[in-house]
Amino acid sequence: MRVIDINTVDPKEWDRFVEEHPQGNIFQTAEMYEVYAHSSNNTPLALAVEDGGALKGVLLAVVITNGGRLLKPLTARSIINGGPLVAENDEKVLELLLTEYKKRLPRYVVYSEIRPVYDMQPIEDDLTNFGYERIGHYNIMLDLKKDEEALWEQMHKERRRNVNHAVKNGLEFKEVNTDDEVMQILELIEKTYSRKRVPFSSHEMLISLSHRMRQYVHFFAAFYDGKMIAGQVRLCYGDLAYAWFAGSDEAFFKLRPNDFLMWNVIRWAHNQGFSVFDFGGGGEPGVPYGVRDYKLKYGCELHEYGRFLLKHRPLIYGLGKIYANKRIKR
Numbered sequence: 001m002r003v004i005d006i007n008t009v010d011p012k013e014w015d016r017f018v019e020e021h022p023q024g025n026i027f028q029t030a031e032m033y034e035v036y037a038h039s040s041n042n043t044p045l046a047l048a049v050e051d052g053g054a055l056k057g058v059l060l061a062v063v064i065t066n067g068g069r070l071l072k073p074l075t076a077r078s079i080i081n082g083g084p085l086v087a088e089n090d091e092k093v094l095e096l097l098l099t100e101y102k103k104r105l106p107r108y109v110v111y112s113e114i115r116p117v118y119d120m121q122p123i124e125d126d127l128t129n130f131g132y133e134r135i136g137h138y139n140i141m142l143d144l145k146k147d148e149e150a151l152w153e154q155m156h157k158e159r160r161r162n163v164n165h166a167v168k169n170g171l172e173f174k175e176v177n178t179d180d181e182v183m184q185i186l187e188l189i190e191k192t193y194s195r196k197r198v199p200f201s202s203h204e205m206l207i208s209l210s211h212r213m214r215q216y217v218h219f220f221a222a223f224y225d226g227k228m229i230a231g232q233v234r235l236c237y238g239d240l241a242y243a244w245f246a247g248s249d250e251a252f253f254k255l256r257p258n259d260f261l262m263w264n265v266i267r268w269a270h271n272q273g274f275s276v277f278d279f280g281g282g283g284e285p286g287v288p289y290g291v292r293d294y295k296l297k298y299g300c301e302l303h304e305y306g307r308f309l310l311k312h313r314p315l316i317y318g319l320g321k322i323y324a325n326k327r328i329k330r
Contacts, residue, residue, distance in 0.1 A: 001056065001092065003100040006033070006046035009055070014048070017055040018085060019238070023118040026237035027081035028060045031213045036062045038212070039205035045078065047100050049086075049093045057093040059084035059101055063109060066199055073108045074316060082117035089122045098130050110316045114308035117240070117278070124306075132308040138282030138292065142300045144241070144270045151266060154299035159259050166260030172223040173264040176231075182210050182219050185231030189247035206233060206245065220265050222248075222257040230257035232265055239275035241265075262298065 006014065011030035018024040026032060036044035042062050049057040060083055066075040086093045105112065114120075114132065116139070128134055144151070152160065176182065186206055193200035209217050216237050222230040230248035234241055248258050269277050279300055283289030296302070311317045 001049060001051040003096050004048050004050050006048050009048050013055060014058060017058060021085045023085060024238060025082035025117045026216055026235045027117065028058055028083045028085050033060055034212050035205060035208045038208045041065050042205055045104060047097055049096050056090060057084060057086040057097050059097045063106060076109045078105060078109050078112040080114045091126050094123055094126050110313045112310040116305040119305050127308050132310045135307045135309055136285045136304060137307040138285065139303045139305045140279040140282040140295045140300045141303055142277040142279060142298060144274050144277055148267060148270060151270060151299065156297035159297050162256035162259035163263045166256045169255050171255060171257060171260050173261065174221055174223060176219045176221050184228045185219055185221060188231045188249060189245050192247035195250060220261060222261040224252060224255060230261045232261055234265060236274065240278055241269040241274045242278045243280050
């Protein structure tokens with residue numbers, strides 16, 4: 001049993017391992033590696049464990065930085081979405097992956113964070129024994145196995161009222177595919193992030209995603225009088241539809257495009273046969289979080305999968321948290 005460089009692995013074998021793993025997800029695939037590799041400010045770090053010619057584990061992380069060379073040592077973090085994936089939760093395989101990962105991680109990285117897509121309870125003890133701190137964190141999930149009428153009725157009455165208002169005002173729903181339409185969605189996302197004063201550095205990554213993973217990425221939009229006024233990016237893999245990025249034009253908020261678009265994407269995912277719609281993170285337990293309250297009004301449920309944090313540069317990490325908290329309070 002040995003750790004090998006992921007570049008020596010046949011991408012088809014890599015993807016087959018992910019597909020067959022019970023917790024396999026889009027964020028640990030060979031295609032996602034290529035997306036990260038062709039996006040500025042994103043550097044993938046991927047490893048695999050092999051035993052007798054068979055893959056036993058994979059780990060795909062992405063090192064993200066913001067603000068150019070000067071801020072690189074202050075902003076660099078390594079995010080492991082949906083991983084590592086280990087066959088039969090083998091403790092030895094996990095240890096090999098995490099040990100080699102730590103060796104290869106650039107020294108300027110401030111912290112690593114594992115963000116589960118599914119419950120990682122079977123390997124939680126191993127992660128904490130290896131130095132990762134478990135932090136309470138919600139994932140917000142919608143069960144799509146119910147019929148459409150039930151999905152509609154379980155939404156908060158305000159959400160249903162907003163959808164009906166949008167329909168009455170003539171909004172149209174469409175899955176878009178052209179490069180021009182995708183660019184319009186990205187512009188709406190950038191404007192939304194700017195409005196909320198949140199840095200957005202994923203433009204190039206989303207373009208790469210649209211070119212390299214069209215079988216898994218879907219772009220949806222709401223139109224009014226032929227004009228795109230809201231857009232969403234959704235990743236779909238296995239039985240899971242994952243809510244990633246979204247944006248809208250504030251000039252048309254009175255038409256309720258966000259609720260209209262979200263409901264129609266839920267319907268689309270249900271009709272396509274997906275079992276779960278993942279609304280993404282819901283913040284920490286016990287800490288008020290308006291985004292969580294908003295998402296729950298679509299009939300979702302909270303799952304406390306947590307996150308796993310390893311601080312490589314604790315002082316820089318602590319200063320960063322203080323700065324982030326001050327921005328939130330403003």
